[in-house]
Amino acid sequence: MDKNFVISGVKMFKPDGTVEVANIHVSGDRIVKGNGKWETGKVIDGRNKFATPGLVNAHTHASMTLLRSYSDDKALMDWLQKDIWPIEDKMTRKDIYWGAALAAVEMIRGGTTAFADMYGPDMSEVAKVVDESGLRGSLSQGLISFANGDKKLASNVELYKNFHGAADGRITVMFGPHAIYTCPPDYLKKVVNEASKLGAEIHMHMNETQTEINDCLKNYGKRPFEVVNETGLFDLGTLAAHCVHLSDNEIEIIKQKKIRVAHNPGSNMKLASGICPATKLLAQGVTVAIGTDGASSNNNLDMVEEIRLAALLAKVDTLDPKVIPAAQAIQMATEFGAKALGLQKVGRLEEGCKADIVLWDMGGVEWQPNYNPASLLVYSANSAAADTVIVDGKILMENRELKTLDEEKIFAEFTACANRLTKN
Amino acid sequence: MDKNFVISGVKMFKPDGTVEVANIHVSGDRIVKGNGKWETGKVIDGRNKFATPGLVNAHTHASMTLLRSYSDDKALMDWLQKDIWPIEDKMTRKDIYWGAALAAVEMIRGGTTAFADMYGPDMSEVAKVVDESGLRGSLSQGLISFANGDKKLASNVELYKNFHGAADGRITVMFGPHAIYTCPPDYLKKVVNEASKLGAEIHMHMNETQTEINDCLKNYGKRPFEVVNETGLFDLGTLAAHCVHLSDNEIEIIKQKKIRVAHNPGSNMKLASGICPATKLLAQGVTVAIGTDGASSNNNLDMVEEIRLAALLAKVDTLDPKVIPAAQAIQMATEFGAKALGLQKVGRLEEGCKADIVLWDMGGVEWQPNYNPASLLVYSANSAAADTVIVDGKILMENRELKTLDEEKIFAEFTACANRLTKN
Numbered sequence: 013m014d015k016n017f018v019i020s021g022v023k024m025f026k027p028d029g030t031v032e033v034a035n036i037h038v039s040g041d042r043i044v045k046g047n048g049k050w051e052t053g054k055v056i057d058g059r060n061k062f063a064t065p066g067l068v069n070a071h072t073h074a075s076m077t078l079l080r081s082y083s084d085d086k087a088l089m090d091w092l093q094k095d096i097w098p099i100e101d102k103m104t105r106k107d108i109y110w111g112a113a114l115a116a117v118e119m120i121r122g123g124t125t126a127f128a129d130m131y132g133p134d135m136s137e138v139a140k141v142v143d144e145s146g147l148r149g150s151l152s153q154g155l156i157s158f159a160n161g162d163k164k165l166a167s168n169v170e171l172y173k174n175f176h177g178a179a180d181g182r183i184t185v186m187f188g189p190h191a192i193y194t195c196p197p198d199y200l201k202k203v204v205n206e207a208s209k210l211g212a213e214i215h216m217h218m219n220e221t222q223t224e225i226n227d228c229l230k231n232y233g234k235r236p237f238e239v240v241n242e243t244g245l246f247d248l249g250t251l252a253a254h255c256v257h258l259s260d261n262e263i264e265i266i267k268q269k270k271i272r273v274a275h276n277p278g279s280n281m282k283l284a285s286g287i288c289p290a291t292k293l294l295a296q297g298v299t300v301a302i303g304t305d306g307a308s309s310n311n312n313l314d315m316v317e318e319i320r321l322a323a324l325l326a327k328v329d330t331l332d333p334k335v336i337p338a339a340q341a342i343q344m345a346t347e348f349g350a351k352a353l354g355l356q357k358v359g360r361l362e363e364g365c366k367a368d369i370v371l372w373d374m375g376g377v378e379w380q381p382n383y384n385p386a387s388l389l390v391y392s393a394n395s396a397a398a399d400t401v402i403v404d405g406k407i408l409m410e411n412r413e414l415k416t417l418d419e420e421k422i423f424a425e426f427t428a429c430a431n432r433l434t435k436n
Numbered sequence: 437m438d439k440n441f442v443i444s445g446v447k448m449f450k451p452d453g454t455v456e457v458a459n460i461h462v463s464g465d466r467i468v469k470g471n472g473k474w475e476t477g478k479v480i481d482g483r484n485k486f487a488t489p490g491l492v493n494a495h496t497h498a499s500m501t502l503l504r505s506y507s508d509d510k511a512l513m514d515w516l517q518k519d520i521w522p523i524e525d526k527m528t529r530k531d532i533y534w535g536a537a538l539a540a541v542e543m544i545r546g547g548t549t550a551f552a553d554m555y556g557p558d559m560s561e562v563a564k565v566v567d568e569s570g571l572r573g574s575l576s577q578g579l580i581s582f583a584n585g586d587k588k589l590a591s592n593v594e595l596y597k598n599f600h601g602a603a604d605g606r607i608t609v610m611f612g613p614h615a616i617y618t619c620p621p622d623y624l625k626k627v628v629n630e631a632s633k634l635g636a637e638i639h640m641h642m643n644e645t646q647t648e649i650n651d652c653l654k655n656y657g658k659r660p661f662e663v664v665n666e667t668g669l670f671d672l673g674t675l676a677a678h679c680v681h682l683s684d685n686e687i688e689i690i691k692q693k694k695i696r697v698a699h700n701p702g703s704n705m706k707l708a709s710g711i712c713p714a715t716k717l718l719a720q721g722v723t724v725a726i727g728t729d730g731a732s733s734n735n736n737l738d739m740v741e742e743i744r745l746a747a748l749l750a751k752v753d754t755l756d757p758k759v760i761p762a763a764q765a766i767q768m769a770t771e772f773g774a775k776a777l778g779l780q781k782v783g784r785l786e787e788g789c790k791a792d793i794v795l796w797d798m799g800g801v802e803w804q805p806n807y808n809p810a811s812l813l814v815y816s817a818n819s820a821a822a823d824t825v826i827v828d829g830k831i832l833m834e835n836r837e838l839k840t841l842d843e844e845k846i847f848a849e850f851t852a853c854a855n856r857l858t859k860n
Contacts, residue, residue: 023530066768072794077804077805078805078814080802080804080816081805081806081807081808081809081812081816082807082808082809082817083807084447084761084762084808084815085758085761085762085811086757086758087757087758088757091757092465094650097831098846114801114804117800117801118802121801160788213559215792246804251659265488276680278748280752281748281749281751281752282747282748282751282757282815283751283752283757284752284755284756284757285752286752286755287752307816310815310816311811311812311815311816312815312816314652314802314816314818314834318740320741321748323706324705324706324745324750325705327705327706327708328704328705328708328709328710328711328749330708331708331710332708333509333510333511333512333515333706333707333708334509334510337508337509338508338509347782363439377541377542377544377545377847379737380501380504380847380850380851381501381504381505381506381539381851381855381858382506382853383504383506383507383669383854384505384506385505385506386733387505387508387509388504388505388735391505391508391706391734391735391736392504392731392734392735393507393736394738394741394818394820395817395818396818398858419801423801423804426804426805427804427805430804430805430807431805434805434807
């Protein structure tokens, strides 16, 4: 596939949050300086398109697409214990693969180019999907101490050894201790031990619900970030998902340890967990990225929707319409997302950066009139406007046609998996 | 156009909130009982489609599409006074028409079949758009006492006389006193006088911001619903938009006067106005419908998005994931919307009701797997899934092709209007 091309005359979202008309030159996996010779190569007509960096989904469980619309509108523990966990227990290697494959279709179709995934077992199947789809994935095995904790930890080590840096660097591997209520400090110390030997980073759920905080206070006399901090885990570099309920001291820990936050507004709203203080964190210089969480609590992997929710929710939460303006919301889902996943030279449209690019079709009615493309993407468009998606200089979708995945086969296999899992 | 047809084998959203496979028979403007003879007429293949009543946008300002993305992320008064009002002052009859025409394209493309509009002057232009598009519109002239209040009131009277019940009843007219801070009690009494002579109902902004309440308390020593109630306005039948900040006594007034509430979650979030206590109102039997508000504070007319926001926001607001479940969210946007607009026999898919129907294409990746179509529409789909839209038995869009409007011409004329309005 052609990895040398120009996107001509496109409205481009710049790293500083402004928009200007540009020609974007791609050579190999990079955005390069124009050489004046592009008229002879492949040209993608960028007129009436809006180019942004690829969207980064900073927290999801891709294979949970299998559970989309299976159980909704329930109390959290009913939902988890009666509906979700029993099905997850039945999932096979094949389910993990096809669930992630459908997620890959959905992500590419929605302009997502990279995602941080925590699930398992069989994360090597997700790695296979990342490889085949052309996406970037930062994968971690979900670790729960009481459910074969040592075995899972060993499997996360294997995952790292086999896949970290694979697929031309598109696959990276983190360690995925699930949460403080499933990973007590002694177990976290084991994780620290294994991860630090490899130089691996951490992806962990933190402070998602008030119940989790209360239990932690009861069990340890301290809040989750305080307990985890004492294990040394945060010294490895951490992506912390949710961060809904935070004390001032916990925010201090986040700043000191340079913890990157994955804000999941849709899931936190749907599960009634609360609201991540994204505005406050951003004001203090914390990297706040955006994630969808899994498709059973969202219920999609639509980052356009998630960007909008992040912007809208911040405003009504702070009662200030000026916070998280459109350009910042896009930055959270691109540049900050890349930082959250620990990706270098990703998330900005500028010379020398990886060519992870989405072209949004501005022809739809919801893009009229066009005073401000960034505002239109954040406050009016939907993900169906994703027209062309490029990762590492490779075109994964062009004019909404998928180039790397067989959508029909994936739908069929996925549906068979879903039917088998949910029949009694 | 054929107004006798059958939608065969479709998953149908029933008035009780459940879904079952059905054949929907349409004759003239109504859903009728099947006669067994439908194999000979037009058949719309309903397989892999989800049929819901047409969505009702219970509060908008259609022609404000012209201001979409013109000004965002600003403090409310800066936004209104520096950006929005100066442009609105320049709007001509032609702008009102083409702004509403673009809104009609957007609404049909998003599965909306009826809308409550408050704007003006020149609401007869919006009536023309309603007539031509095939939509239903409940139109009101926005009335502000200090800006030619008497003239505007006279123009609302004219609008009623000329258009109430027009276009086969698809156009209805209400009176549109803008808000308590723009319509003092003496002026509201004039509105009551004129509207009651005609038997017209009221569409009014109520309790959108805390500032509005504070000013009202300062000026009148009472809260907005209390002040307005004393004018007799609510005895006419009222659609009250926003209702974000409500005292218990105001909720009592809403119940006593059977006031229908238009909840606008997206706009209230974007402008940081606050959160309408929709869950509390619904629990007390109040008709809570859903609206987008205008495209400069939303920034679209996408009711699928608005349904989702209503469901998600209620959960995080009450910290209860069970409130406003998917089926209820759809009912709010359909049956309750029709009640909010005062429409008879609209908003339910059952024999004898008006054939206002949307077929949602369930083929997209975000509809997989398909355990629960109502949940998928509310929590996963986007409005691009609206495939076929029917109002009064007439097909306005089929397979995403518009049947009543010339989209290309509308885009061109609309863009010319927007350019003229916003050039210095």
